[in-house]
Amino acid sequence: MSWITKTLTSSIGRKIIMSLTGLFLCTFLVVHLVGNLQLFKHDEGLAFNTYSHFMGTNPIIRTIEWGLVLGFGFHIYEAFALSRRNRAARGTQGYVSNHSEQNSEWTSRNMGILGSIILIFLIVHLYNFFWRARFGGLPKVGGNDLESRDLDNLYLAVVDSFHVWWYVLLYVAAQISLGYHLWHGFRSGFQTLGLNHRKYTPLIKYVGYAFAVVVSAAFASMPLYFYLFTNEQGDLKAAIAAPIMHAVASAF
Amino acid sequence: MAGSNPNAKPMNLTLNVWRQPNRQAKGKIVEYHVKDISPDMSFLEMLDVLNEDLLHTNQDPVAFDHDCREGICGSCALFINGRSHGPEKGTTTCQLHMRKFSDGDTITIEPWRASSFPVNKDLSVDRSAFDRIIQAGGYVSVNTGGAPDGNEIPIPKEISDRAFEAATCIGCGACVAACKNASAMLFVSAKVSQLALLPQGNVERKTRVENMVAQMDKEGFGACTNIGSCAAECPVGISLENIAILNREFLAAKATSNNLA
Numbered sequence: 001m002s003w004i005t006k007t008l009t010s011s012i013g014r015k016i017i018m019s020l021t022g023l024f025l026c027t028f029l030v031v032h033l034v035g036n037l038q039l040f041k042h043d044e045g046l047a048f049n050t051y052s053h054f055m056g057t058n059p060i061i062r063t064i065e066w067g068l069v070l071g072f073g074f075h076i077y078e079a080f081a082l083s084r085r086n087r088a089a090r091g092t093q094g095y096v097s098n099h100s101e102q103n104s105e106w107t108s109r110n111m112g113i114l115g116s117i118i119l120i121f122l123i124v125h126l127y128n129f130f131w132r133a134r135f136g137g138l139p140k141v142g143g144n145d146l147e148s149r150d151l152d153n154l155y156l157a158v159v160d161s162f163h164v165w166w167y168v169l170l171y172v173a174a175q176i177s178l179g180y181h182l183w184h185g186f187r188s189g190f191q192t193l194g195l196n197h198r199k200y201t202p203l204i205k206y207v208g209y210a211f212a213v214v215v216s217a218a219f220a221s222m223p224l225y226f227y228l229f230t231n232e233q234g235d236l237k238a239a240i241a242a243p244i245m246h247a248v249a250s251a252f
Numbered sequence: 253m254a255g256s257n258p259n260a261k262p263m264n265l266t267l268n269v270w271r272q273p274n275r276q277a278k279g280k281i282v283e284y285h286v287k288d289i290s291p292d293m294s295f296l297e298m299l300d301v302l303n304e305d306l307l308h309t310n311q312d313p314v315a316f317d318h319d320c321r322e323g324i325c326g327s328c329a330l331f332i333n334g335r336s337h338g339p340e341k342g343t344t345t346c347q348l349h350m351r352k353f354s355d356g357d358t359i360t361i362e363p364w365r366a367s368s369f370p371v372n373k374d375l376s377v378d379r380s381a382f383d384r385i386i387q388a389g390g391y392v393s394v395n396t397g398g399a400p401d402g403n404e405i406p407i408p409k410e411i412s413d414r415a416f417e418a419a420t421c422i423g424c425g426a427c428v429a430a431c432k433n434a435s436a437m438l439f440v441s442a443k444v445s446q447l448a449l450l451p452q453g454n455v456e457r458k459t460r461v462e463n464m465v466a467q468m469d470k471e472g473f474g475a476c477t478n479i480g481s482c483a484a485e486c487p488v489g490i491s492l493e494n495i496a497i498l499n500r501e502f503l504a505a506k507a508t509s510n511n512l513a
Contacts, residue, residue, distance in 0.1 A: 002512075003506065003511065003512050003513065006513075007506040010465060010466070010469055010502075011435075011437075011465070011468070011469050011473075011474070011475035011476075012465055012475070012498070012499055012502045012503075013506075014475060015475055015476060015477075015499070016499070016503065082475050082477070085474060085475060086432070086433035086434070086435070086474035086475060086477070088367060088472065088474075089366060089367050089368065089433055089434035089435070089472055089473055089474030090365070090366065090367070090432070090433065090434045090474065091365055091366055091367040091434065093279075093365060094365065095331060095334065095362055095365055096268070096270070096281055096360060096362060097268075097333060097334040097360040097362070098331075098334045099333065099334030099335055100334075100430070100432065100481055102334070102335060102339075103335065103430060103480070103481040103484035103485050104432075104479045104480050104481040104484060105479075105480075108477070108478065108479040108480065109432050109479055111477060184478070187478075188477070188478040191478045191492065191495070191496050191499075192476075192478065192496075192499055193499065194496045194497065194499040194500030194503065195496065196492065196493045196495075196496030196497075198493075
């Protein structure tokens with residue numbers, strides 16, 4: 001083995017790959033979230049469909065997509081490799097009495113479980129949206145507008161899925177897991193890279209907490225919004241729309 | 253006795269102790285009862301009382317490691333009620349006093365657990381893996397000859413203080429015992445930071461961290477996932493900052509050392 005592979009397969013090397021891929025995936029979450037916020041725009045999905053068409057066809061995005069595949073791939077692979085190593089290190093005979101809750105956070109000790117829930121979600125999520133968007137199976141937007149009628153109607157597929165109760169449940173459960181995963185993962189990534197300083201570590205910690213809460217809550221709000229407040233075309237339900245419209249109207 | 257509390261009532265306790273005759277045997281928890289334990293006793297003195305009782309009734313006494321009994325040698329190593337060195341923060345087992353417990357308590361006592369720390373007998377574990385990590389690089393090479401003058405190499409107080417903070421690690425292994433991953437990184441990082449900070453240690457800085465991490469991996473310790481149990485249980489308060497320093501030192505050494513292997 002060369003010094004490079006030796007470094008990358010050492011315990012610290014694997015940790016560094018975990019942290020780099022993890023922090024890279026955090027940037028992906030931001031991009032994904034900002035793009036998805038267009039679901040809330042009340043334009044029957046025009047902005048969202050235009051955006052998803054761009055993301056699916058732009059050559060630069062398609063190239064970076066491979067980086068994302070590698071980021072996920074290595075993050076997941078290293079997680080399995082490290083978990084196996086760490087389980088072996090702990091040994092077969094466990095403690096009869098172990099009060100780890102008195103010396104550490106639950107999230108920090110359960111990153112593997114949280115990550116596994118996110119992985120299951122990811123597979124369902126990719127199959128449901130990414131696969132259909134990339135390899136066909138989506139209806140066209142249609143209509144008379146020349147700009148939009150040939151676009152795949154991913155918006156309708158999203159709104160449709162967000163009216164399936166078990167899908168909404170899986171989505172929300174996965175976002176709660178993601179929140180806890182980031183709660184530990186964000187600051188842990190910086191620590192692994194050696195970025196620990198009494199001036200910045202507390203800041204990184206609280207930025208990480210805020211990031212975890214905001215990102216997971218914002219993602220979870222999407223299926224909840226469509227499930228609770230809209231019909232299957234994405235229009236606000238009349239019973240909910242009326243008081244909101246009234247409130248908006250009376251505000252002026 | 254000076255400092256003893258005349259009002260402290262002696263305690264009766266139930267002990268669940270891990271008994272294992274040798275390395276190969278499968279151990280089990282055995283229940284014992286000890287009576288009239290003074291709250292002023294240390295935890296190890298309480299175990300001495302138990303062992304005396306066992307000897308008087310022709311039973312095998314409980315084996316446990318101890319030496320200085322003043323919290324500086326790092327020999328004592330008991331997992332008490334699910335915590336390294338017991339419930340009190342910043343304390344070794346020998347400095348843990350029975351006043352931290354109450355009459356009628358049940359106390360579970362286990363050895364450190366880790367694949368790299370095999371149980372010799374009962375509560376005594378083999379921590380020679382730590383010695384081999386130190387042998388791999390936790391030292392400063394010095395040429396023989398006349399004794400050098402004191403303070404020949406000036407070291408600023410700030411640096412020596414920081415090095416000393418890391419040097420307080422007594423190598424007891426509480427970090428490994430508490431860690432979900434049985435990782436030895438807090439121990440290794442304390443040794444690496446201490447020597448990397450000092451001018452004497454600077455010469456072997458790169459090879460040291462490379463060799464110590466390689467030995468740590470070879471011994472089968474786990475990888476750190478920044479849980480923080482280690483620092484929370486460390487009897488001398490070695491901080492997680494040292495693990496960040498270890499990661500930096502390791503990465504810098506791997507990137508710039510002349511070692512191609």
